[in-house]
Amino acid sequence: MNSIKRREPLPIGTEDLVNARILSVSEDKLAGFHPEPFAEIARLADLPLATVTARIRAMLEGGTIRRVRQTLLANDLAPGALIAWEIPEEKLGAAFDFLVVEDPFSGHVVLRSTDSACAGSSFRLWSTLKVPQGFSLEAHCRYLSTQIGAIRHRILRAKGIFTLGVGHVRRRTLEIGAICPAKAQMHAVEVRRLSGEQWKVLGALKEELRPEEISLGLWDSRARSVGLGLPEFVRIARELEQLGILGRFSTFLEHVKPLSTGERVTRFNGLFHWAVPQGREKEAGEEIGRFEVLTHCYWREAGPDFGNVNLMAVAHGREKDRLLLHKAAIDEHLRQVGIPVLYSNIFWGGRSEIKPSEILPEAYRKWSHTRRIDWETMRDGSS
Numbered sequence: 001m002n003s004i005k006r007r008e009p010l011p012i013g014t015e016d017l018v019n020a021r022i023l024s025v026s027e028d029k030l031a032g033f034h035p036e037p038f039a040e041i042a043r044l045a046d047l048p049l050a051t052v053t054a055r056i057r058a059m060l061e062g063g064t065i066r067r068v069r070q071t072l073l074a075n076d077l078a079p080g081a082l083i084a085w086e087i088p089e090e091k092l093g094a095a096f097d098f099l100v101v102e103d104p105f106s107g108h109v110v111l112r113s114t115d116s117a118c119a120g121s122s123f124r125l126w127s128t129l130k131v132p133q134g135f136s137l138e139a140h141c142r143y144l145s146t147q148i149g150a151i152r153h154r155i156l157r158a159k160g161i162f163t164l165g166v167g168h169v170r171r172r173t174l175e176i177g178a179i180c181p182a183k184a185q186m187h188a189v190e191v192r193r194l195s196g197e198q199w200k201v202l203g204a205l206k207e208e209l210r211p212e213e214i215s216l217g218l219w220d221s222r223a224r225s226v227g228l229g230l231p232e233f234v235r236i237a238r239e240l241e242q243l244g245i246l247g248r249f250s251t252f253l254e255h256v257k258p259l260s261t262g263e264r265v266t267r268f269n270g271l272f273h274w275a276v277p278q279g280r281e282k283e284a285g286e287e288i289g290r291f292e293v294l295t296h297c298y299w300r301e302a303g304p305d306f307g308n309v310n311l312m313a314v315a316h317g318r319e320k321d322r323l324l325l326h327k328a329a330i331d332e333h334l335r336q337v338g339i340p341v342l343y344s345n346i347f348w349g350g351r352s353e354i355k356p357s358e359i360l361p362e363a364y365r366k367w368s369h370t371r372r373i374d375w376e377t378m379r380d381g382s383s
Contacts, residue, residue: 010055012062014253019064021045022055026251033070033205033241035234036216037249049216056251057214064253068209069356071247072202075158075189078359079137080130082156082300082312084123087149092124095148099127100353103144104367107357112271112347119307119345123154126271126347130357131378132364133191139378156300156312160186160282162289163297163313164247174292176322177329184289184297186282192245200226201236203360205246252354268348269316270323272330273302273309275343281310284339288313291333293326307343320348 014023025044034040038056042049059065074080087095092111099106107128114121125148131140141153162184194202204222213221223233240246272294276284281299289297294313302309313330317323327346334341358364368375 010058012059012064014064018047018051019055019059021047022052023251023253026052026056027253028248028250030249032248033234033237033246034249035219038214038218039216053214057211059251060209060214061211066252066354067356068214068251069207070205070249072206072359073161073164073187073245073247074130074357074359075161076192076243076245077194077202078130078132078357079135079191080128080357081137081158082298083127083129083141084120084154084156084302084306085125085127085145085148086123086151086153087125088151089124091149095125095150096351096353098148099125099144100355102147104358104363105129105131105140106144106355108352108354110269110352111350113350114345114347119343120302120305120347123305128357130359132359132361133193134361134380135364135375135378136380143373143378154303154305156302158189158298158300160188160285160299161297162186162285162299163294176325177333178292179333180290180292182290183286186285186289186299187244192243194240194243197236198240199360201228201233202240202245204233205237205240206356208356267318268320268323269314269352270327271347271349272313272315272327273306273343273345273347274311274334274341275307275309276311276334276339276341278310280339284311284334287334287337287339288330291326291330293317293323307345309343309345 011019014020022041022045026041029044030037030040038053039049042052045052056065056068060068085095096109096111099109107130109125109127111124112126113124129137129140131137137155141155144150145153204226209218219233220230223230226233237246274284274288285297285299288294288311293315295316297311297313299310300312315323315326331341331344364378365375368378
């Protein structure tokens with residue numbers, strides 16, 4: 001009798017050497033648009049294409065990878081901000097759940113705390129928010145406030161972006177204070193106007209990939225879904241890339257919750273705050289953004305509630321003490337280059353959920369209808 005040999009399941013942990021090699025590329029090394037992103041990952045990782053697609057598919061199905069998608073610089077596509085919410089302690093859990101489940105325009109939702117009482121420490125719930133073009137960020141926040149029972153909220157808009165990426169696996173082994181030789185370039189936030197065709201292609205580009213799409217030729221079916229041939233789809237995608245509104249093709253890890261293997265990709269994340277003298281924000285951001293541990297770095301004016309902070313950055317890690325050392329290295333570098341730090345703090349992340357914010361105007365109208373809101377009252381310029 002012939003015995004059938006069972007195929008062993010592929011490893012899905014991030015510490016597996018092959019997976020780590022793939023993820024060190026696929027998390028944040030593919031900037032812009034790539035007609036064949038998986039072939040590019042295979043080339044940069046120096047691995048066979050079949051190995052790369054099989055491993056990414058297995059990690060996605062196993063929950064190690066949370067999503068695979070083309071990211072956008074959505075701040076240039078929809079008015080957006082970081083929102084700090086002050087919520088009564090007994091309502092925090094329900095407020096968190098509402099933003100995650102009921103609001104498609106809220107993205108990263110996280111409960112934060114500080115090591116001691118300080119400016120802004122009463123704002124425990126933080127979320128990113130984007131509303132489609134033509135609609136009001138302020139009106140949407142007022143609506144959310146009524147739904148989640150906020151005492152008050154603060155809208156922290158981004159004036160400039162210095163760092164935006166992920167790369168948790170790659171950053172695990174960074175030396176304390178690892179720094180790029182060149183200054184970070186600031187991307188000034190500016191909402192872009194797109195044509196109907198460009199919005200159509202953008203909608204097809206940004207949707208998460210299903211496991212069966214992880215292969216060569218993945219854009220063929222996306223092009224057909226919007227009634228375009230592949231050459232035309234690629235041409236418009238290149239237009240969007242030239243406009244500077246495509247981020248990266250990326251595999252996003254489940255980096256907060258434990259994986260099915262028991263592994264945790266990260267254990268701590270810190271939202272670093274700095275207040276620097278007015279007029280030196282861009283200079284300071286160019287220096288802070290050089291530090292490789294940071295996944296995000298923004299110029300945001302936080303106002304007196306937060307000690308007049310104007311630079312914010314995020315770092316993730318498995319050890320809190322190590323993140324504190326990275327923060328100290330950044331502070332020392334600012335001192336060495338002659339940029340005074342007037343105030344600084346760290347808001348530590350706890351419970352957290354991440355999802356892409358919806359940015360299509362038609363989606364906002366549909367959402368308003370399901371919520372029985374007159375969407376005209378949510379438009380820019382409405383009272």
